[in-house]
Amino acid sequence: MNGTVTSLAAWRTSRHDAPISTPGDLVDAIGVPFSDEQLAAITAPLEPTVVIAGAGSGKTTVMAARVVWLVGTGQVRPGQVLGLTFTRKAAGELAQRIRAALVMSGVLSPEGVDDEGEQVILTYDSFASRLVSEHGLWLGYETDWLARSRGTSDDDLHAGWRALEAKGLAADGAVTPSGVDLRQRIEDDTDRLTTLPWELLGSDRSLEFAERFEPPCEALLHRVDETAGPNYQPASRVRSAR
Secondary structure, eight states: OTTOOOSHHHHHHHTTTOSOSSHHHHHHHHTOOOOHHHHHHHTOOSSOOOOOOOTTSOHHHHHHHHHHHHHHTTSSOGGGOEEEESSHHHHHHHHHHHHHHHHHTTSSOTTOOOTTOOOEEEEHHHHHHHHHHHHGGGGTOOTTHHHHHBTOOHHHHHHHHHHHHHTTSEETTEEOHHHHHHHHHHHHHHHHHHHHHHHHHHHHHHHHHHHHHHHHHHHHHHHHHHHSOTTBOOOOOOOOOO
16 A cells, blocks of 8 residues: 555554653643643543533643644544534634644654645535535536535626626636735634624623524525525525434
8 A cells, every 4th residue: 555554453463652641641742731631531431522612721732632642642644633613714724733732742743644644624615625526526516615505697607707807806717816815814803703792791691692692583584495596505505403
């Protein structure tokens, strides 16, 4: 297999000298004095787990340490790690933190990843888009499936690209660095605006506000689904029972 480790057992054997075997090793390797609650989340068994934490509680650091723990103790390979978040900024920060923590702890070499590959950290929509882009042809999806799933016609697509090119945000069918920068600024502003209620109201009142605001939002999404074109991807989603 050209030197590629293909089984978790072989991965564990190849990493027999990994520096992480106890929570104390992890704390020493990363250099962060985690609380008991944080360590419980970091070293939890490899099974579905829900961790609830507020703003400023160290969520990103804990998630990075969780990856170091799982990889460093041989429970998973780096390429088996998938991290999903809501914004590109958060995804970029999480990926950077995880990579830095893996290198700092000695779990991965600073010179680059090995045959096992590297963890994948993306936004939810980027990951879904990647899945469809890579495998969509098996289900009959064309390469421009995303725009067309929103009911966009050829004329609309061409007009959109022309408008972006006129503003210097696109060229030759691709988004320019200025366009990428603009999107990042919009996402940064969105992050700031979405966290503002939590910061001003606190967690309890923010949740109360969200519950009160949910019915009109659902009504709006339902109206969008009713009036959109036949190719539009429905906006509303069935929520799991609370």
